[in-house]
Structures are given as C-alpha cells and as structure tokens.
Amino acid sequence: MDLNPRLLARYGVAMTATIILSGCAVTSVFNPYPNQALQFKSALNSPDPQSSAIHESVLVELAEERESSDAMLYMMERGRITQLLSLYEESKGDFQLVIDKFEQQDLAATVETSSMAAQGASMLTNDNAIPYSGSGYERIFTHHFQAFNYWGLGNVEGASIEFRKAALEQQVLLQKYESEIAEAHEEAEEEQIDVDTLSAEFSGLDTVAGKVKSSFQNAYTFYTSAAFWEATGELNNALVDYKKALEINPSAELIKQDIARVSKKYGTSTNFKELNLPGENQGTVVLFYEEGFVPAKSETKLSLPTLDGGIISIAFPTYETENWPRAGTLRIRDDGFNDLGTTQQVADVGAMAVKSLKEQIPAMIVRQALRAYSKYELQKQSGEQFGLMGSFAANIYNIISESADRRSWLTLPNSAQVLRFNLDQGQRLLSLASGALQQELPLNIEAGKTTFVRVVNVNNQLIPQVFKL
Amino acid sequence: MKLTKLFVVLVASLVLSACANGPKISYGDATAVETTTTDFGSTDLQTIAATLVDDLLSFPPITQMTATRRPVMFVDKIKNKTTEHIDTESITDTVQTKILKSGKFRFVDMTAVRQIQEQLNFQMDSGMVDPGKAVAFGKQTGAEFMLYGNMSSIVKRNDSTKDVYYKFTMKMVNLETGIMEWAGEKEIRKTGEKSFFSL
Numbered sequence: 271m272d273l274n275p276r277l278l279a280r281y282g283v284a285m286t287a288t289i290i291l292s293g294c295a296v297t298s299v300f301n302p303y304p305n306q307a308l309q310f311k312s313a314l315n316s317p318d319p320q321s322s323a324i325h326e327s328v329l330v331e332l333a334e335e336r337e338s339s340d341a342m343l344y345m346m347e348r349g350r351i352t353q354l355l356s357l358y359e360e361s362k363g364d365f366q367l368v369i370d371k372f373e374q375q376d377l378a379a380t381v382e383t384s385s386m387a388a389q390g391a392s393m394l395t396n397d398n399a400i401p402y403s404g405s406g407y408e409r410i411f412t413h414h415f416q417a418f419n420y421w422g423l424g425n426v427e428g429a430s431i432e433f434r435k436a437a438l439e440q441q442v443l444l445q446k447y448e449s450e451i452a453e454a455h456e457e458a459e460e461e462q463i464d465v466d467t468l469s470a471e472f473s474g475l476d477t478v479a480g481k482v483k484s485s486f487q488n489a490y491t492f493y494t495s496a497a498f499w500e501a502t503g504e505l506n507n508a509l510v511d512y513k514k515a516l517e518i519n520p521s522a523e524l525i526k527q528d529i530a531r532v533s534k535k536y537g538t539s540t541n542f543k544e545l546n547l548p549g550e551n552q553g554t555v556v557l558f559y560e561e562g563f564v565p566a567k568s569e570t571k572l573s574l575p576t577l578d579g580g581i582i583s584i585a586f587p588t589y590e591t592e593n594w595p596r597a598g599t600l601r602i603r604d605d606g607f608n609d610l611g612t613t614q615q616v617a618d619v620g621a622m623a624v625k626s627l628k629e630q631i632p633a634m635i636v637r638q639a640l641r642a643y644s645k646y647e648l649q650k651q652s653g654e655q656f657g658l659m660g661s662f663a664a665n666i667y668n669i670i671s672e673s674a675d676r677r678s679w680l681t682l683p684n685s686a687q688v689l690r691f692n693l694d695q696g697q698r699l700l701s702l703a704s705g706a707l708q709q710e711l712p713l714n715i716e717a718g719k720t721t722f723v724r725v726v727n728v729n730n731q732l733i734p735q736v737f738k739l
Numbered sequence: 740m741k742l743t744k745l746f747v748v749l750v751a752s753l754v755l756s757a758c759a760n761g762p763k764i765s766y767g768d769a770t771a772v773e774t775t776t777t778d779f780g781s782t783d784l785q786t787i788a789a790t791l792v793d794d795l796l797s798f799p800p801i802t803q804m805t806a807t808r809r810p811v812m813f814v815d816k817i818k819n820k821t822t823e824h825i826d827t828e829s830i831t832d833t834v835q836t837k838i839l840k841s842g843k844f845r846f847v848d849m850t851a852v853r854q855i856q857e858q859l860n861f862q863m864d865s866g867m868v869d870p871g872k873a874v875a876f877g878k879q880t881g882a883e884f885m886l887y888g889n890m891s892s893i894v895k896r897n898d899s900t901k902d903v904y905y906k907f908t909m910k911m912v913n914l915e916t917g918i919m920e921w922a923g924e925k926e927i928r929k930t931g932e933k934s935f936f937s938l
Binding site: 380431445 | 822897899931934
C-alpha cells in the first residue's frame with residue numbers, strides 16, 4: 271500500500287485532535303476549573319438527609335477522578351467535603367492519596383519522560399494539560415485537615431503526627447520556594463524573556479500578598495497545633511507554635527495571652543494579667559472558625575498580532591483583588607446571653623493563594639512564551655501547507671485552546687479565625703452568630719479539660735463539629 | 740516501505756504484549772535490606788528490635804539478675820513522636836518476642852486483659868464450666884518490670900535530598916522501686932536523593 275504523506279499528515283492531525291478532545295473533555299483543559307468546582311462547592315452542606323442525594327452524586331463523581339492526572343486536586347476537594355459531612359474515614363482516604371502524591375513528588379526524578387509528555391501537550395493546548403501538583407499552602411492544609419480526621423476518629427496520636435507533618439512542611443517550604451523562584455527567574459533570563467513587562471498584569475497582587483508574611487506560613491495551622499499541644503500537655507511545642515502564630519499576627523491579643531499562659535504553666539514568671547485560664551470548675555473551649563470559600567483564579571486573555579498578520583492569543587490566571595470577599599466574624603454567647611467573645615482572624619487563605627500564584631508566575635511566563643512560539647509556528651506551517659483556510663483554522667484553534675490554568679483547591683475557607691474562652695462545667699448551650707446566621711450548639715464541658723469546636727460557614731449555613739481529647 | 744511496516748508491527752506487538760502482562764509477583768527474603776523509600780520500613784524495625792534486645796540481654800546487671808530466675812515484665816505502648824504513622828505496637832511485639840525467646844524474661848500481655856477477663860467470667864458465671872476445673876480469679880502474677888519507650892525523628896528536606904533521622908529509646912523500670920534498670924537507644928539515618936532521569 272502506498273501512502274500519500276500529505277494524507278497521512280491530515281489523518282494524523284485529525285486523529286490527534288480527537289484523542290486530545292475526547293481525553294480532556296472532563297478535565298480542565300477546555301473547561302475552566304472554577305466552573306467545575308461550583309457544583310461540588312454546593313455540596314458543602316451539613317449532613318442533612320434531604321441533600322444526601324446531591325452529596326452522593328458529587329462524591330461519586332469526584333471519586334472517579336482518583337485515577338486522573340488531576341487526582342490531587344479532586345481528592346483535596348473531596349476530602350474537605352467528606353470531612354465536613356463527618357465522614358472522617360472516607361476523608362482520611364482522600365487526603366492520604368494527596369499526601370502520598372506530594373511525597374512522591376519530593377524525590378521524583380528531575381527529568382521524567384512521563385511528565386515531559388504532559389509538558390509537550392501543554393505546549394499545544396494550555397497549562398491545564400500539566401497534571402496538578404499542588405501548592406505549598408495546600409499541602410499544609412491537607413495535613414492540617416488530615417489531623418482533624420484522625421482526631422475525629424479518636425486517634426489522638428495520629429492527629430499529633432499530622433500536626434508535626436504540617437509543621438515540617440511549613441519549615442521545608444520556607445526554604446524551598448525562594449530557590450525555586452530564583453531558578454525560574456534565571457531561566458527567564460536565559461530565554462531572554464522580559465518578566466517585568468508581562469507581570470505588569472499582576473501588579474495589583476502585591477498589596478494582598480503583603481497581608482500575609484508568606485504563602486506557606488499558615489498561622490491558622492500554627493494556632494490549631496499549638497492549642498492541640500497545650501491540651502495534650504506538650505507545652506514546649508505549644509509555646510513554639512503560639513509564637514510562630516504571633517509572628518504572623520503581631521497585634522493579636524489572644525495569642526499574646528496564650529503565650530503568657532503557657533509560659534506560666536511552664537514555670538516562667540509573666541507580667542501579663544489576663545491569662546485566659548479556666549476557673550476551678552471550668553473547662554476551656556477553643557473555637558476555630560472557617561468562613562467562606564477562597565477566591566478562584568480568573569483569566570486575563572491578550573491577543574497579540576504577529577508580524578505576518580496572524581493573531582497569537584495568550585492567557586494568564588490572575589486574582590481579581592478589587593472584589594475581594596470581606597471576612598465576617600463569629601460571635602459566641604452562652605445560654606444566659608452573656609457575650610463570650612468574637613473570633614479573631616489569624617490567617618487570610620485568599621492572600622496565601624495570591625502569594626502562591628505570584629510565585630509561580632516566572633515559570634508560567636516562560637512556558638507561555640514557548641507555547642506562543644509553538645502555536646505561532648503551527649499557524650505558519652498550516653498556512654504554508656493548507657493556505658488561508660489552514661491558517662484561519664490554526665488561528666481559531668489557538669484562541670480556543672488558550673486558556674489560563676485556573677486550578678486551585680477551591681473548597682478551602684477564605685478566612686480562618688480563632689477564639690478561646692472558659693465555661694462552667696456541665697451541659698452548656700452556645701449560641702453562634704455570624705451576620706444573619708444563627709445556630710445553637712450544645713456542649714458538654716468537663717472541668718479542667720479542653721473542648722475543641724470547629725465552625726465552618728459556607729453556603730449560608732454554619733457547620734459545627736466538636737473534637738475532644 | 741516494507742521496513743516501516745515491519746517497524747509498525749513490531750512496535751504495536753510490543754505495546755500490546757506489555758498490556759497483556761499481569762503484575763509480577765514473587766517471594767522475597769523477609770530480612771533483606773529494603774530501600775524502596777526513606778519511610779520507616781521493615782529493615783528499620785528489624786535492626787531496632789535486634790539492637791535493643793541484644794543490648795538489654797547483654798547488660799551485665801540484667802544477665803546477673805536473670806541467671807537464676809525469669810522475672811515478669813510488661814510492655815507499655817511506645818510513643819510515636821515522629822512525622823510518620825508507624826505501627827509502634829508491631830515494634831514492641833517484635834522486641835517482646837525476641838526477649839521471650841531468649842528465655843530470660845516472662846511477660847504479662849496487657850493487650851489481652853479484656854479477653855482474659857471475659858474468658859474468666861465465662862468460666863465462673865456461665866454455669867457451663869465445671870467449677871472444679873475453672874480457672875480461679877485473682878491468681879495472676881503481677882509484673883515486676885515495665886518496658887516502655889518512645890520514638891522520634893528529625894526530617895530535613897530540600898529540592899533534591901531528604902534526610903531522615905530516627906531515634907528509638909527504650910527503658911526498663913522496676914515497678915516496685917521505680918528505679919530505671921536499663922535504657923537502650925538505636926539511631927537510624929536514611930538519605931534519599933533525587934535521580935536525574937526516570938521514565
């Protein structure tokens with residue numbers, strides 16, 4: 271059989287196109303991730319028999335992504351949803367997959383042919399073709415939430431291990447990120463790509479990023495583990511973590527009290543009067559409040575004319591910092607309508623996400639420039655081979671295929687807040703209020719013990735969960 | 740052209756045959772050195788148990804004490820202070836088995852207390868067991884020594900290397916006097932490095 275090379279080329283293109291299109295229909299290559307996320311964000315409700323059908327279908331759908339190239343991302347979302355439904359065992363399995371993948375990446379070879387294929391595919395489509403590999407702040411949250419799973423299952427030692435892992439990640443990423451950014455900057459210089467002119471698109475981000483010390487130093491995780499260590503009697507660990515949380519929130523009176531109290535327990539004298547210590551027949555309540563959803567990335571698309579009359583379109587992810595959600599607070603009263611306090615913000619997760627994106631920009635710009643070049647070449651080639659129609663088709667393909675990588679863990683809260691107060695022992699009824707939302711929470715307070723309450727405010731409802739030691 | 744066709748057929752058959760093969764299963768040596776990852780593994784467990792038991796049994800005061808009798812001991816939980824979910828009960832099991840096999844100590848098993856109690860209740864109260872042959876309550880031997888310990892780790896990681904240091908400490912205390920009769924320690928260091936190229 272004699273094959274015509276032009277025919278072969280045409281078949282080849284058609285076949286590749288069908289493979290790419292069919293293979294990617296469910297992933298984010300042609301369907302922006304935030305659109306997909308809307309559906310499973312709506313599943314984030316408290317366990318309610320009426321919505322269980324929605325839960326089930328969303329959870330089944332997400333579970334199918336276990337084998338996909340973006341499995342990490344989908345399992346982060348699923349783990350968060352199942353955790354808020356108090357399905358701790360299931361959530362543990364989801365987060366375990368994410369943790370395993372993170373750990374595989376740690377010592378994965380520098381050059382991997384399997385990932386090169388994805389990089390190659392991204393050159394002809396967009397960055398969404400590269401398997402999702404997670405960000406530093408997401409890794410810390412994974413360990414943080416995994417600790418809640420072990421805790422919820424009554425495995426306190428397991429929880430302590432996850433808190434230690436989270437602390438290790440905060441440490442590791444502190445060093446790791448800086449060198450990575452420098453590397454990408456170097457690469458950009460080698461390829462003679464001017465990072466400064468392109469990153470003008472992102473200039474608005476710095477003010478928000480400035481709100482947190484850095485994207486990987488998560489004060490909420492530090493505070494949670496500190497309170498956990500204090501309650502389990504590991505005062506040294508507690509002191510270190512409270513101090514790290516204060517470092518990021520230097521004006522938080524609550525954390526200053528915590529440090530003074532633990533120092534006193536440790537035997538150091540303190541000048542602080544208010545130590546927030548429980549009275550003789552009192553127990554302590556530590557309240558974690560997670561509000562809203564972290565903002566999703568949006569897309570900035572630019573169409574640049576080429577020298578020979580074509581158009582090259584490039585797209586970047588960015589955050590719309592003008593419409594940044596404003597965090598509310600949670601107000602707690604006891605059964606006698608006495609004010610027990612209002613939560614204080616310790617971590618702005620949105621700002622962490624912004625900082626994380628900003629750190630990825632240099633590498634992204636390099637990829638974007640290479641992709642624009644390869645798409646331009648494709649356009650030129652098809653123009654030369656198939657005439658005007660060919661170049662027109664290539665132009666359209668370029669515009670359609672170019673979409674920004676908007677993937678990130680979207681069921682994370684936007685704001686994380688904390689509060690610590692003491693209550694008389696016995697059966698107590700707390701009233702939680704945030705804006706127009708109100709809910710009552712019965713608590714059994716034991717003298718001298720600490721009760722941990724996590725309240726998540728999403729989809730216009732409060733989801734409380736209680737953790738005991 | 741013929742050559743190309745031949746090549747296509749070859750590649751296709753290779754791809755297909757690769758798909759047809761199932762996973763490879765084989766038996767290995769349970770004590771062989773295992774270095775799949777830097778995580779806590781079988782080799783670590785075995786070296787820890789072997790080192791500590793040798794250390795305990797060769798400690799002169801212990802050899803002296805166990806020369807004429809077999810003291811009763813119980814093993815407490817080993818505290819896991821590492822960053823890994825390690826089954827420390829499995830380590831204590833191995834340690835316990837090794838000590839028991841040496842014939843120097845005897846053990847009471849605290850993990851089986853509930854089951855033992857249930858069995859004794861059954862023998863006493865169910866009416867199904869001949870009272871003359873039933874095991875009597877209150878005749879168990881109390882442990883003289885307690886074995887306990889903890890395990891901690893320091894992990895450091897950068898772009899290309901992961902370094903894990905484990906320290907396993909075990910102590911034996913006399914329950915009556917409160918005197919610590921013995922303590923042993925085993926350190927392990929493991930380093931993992933990125934390779935440059937992989938498939």
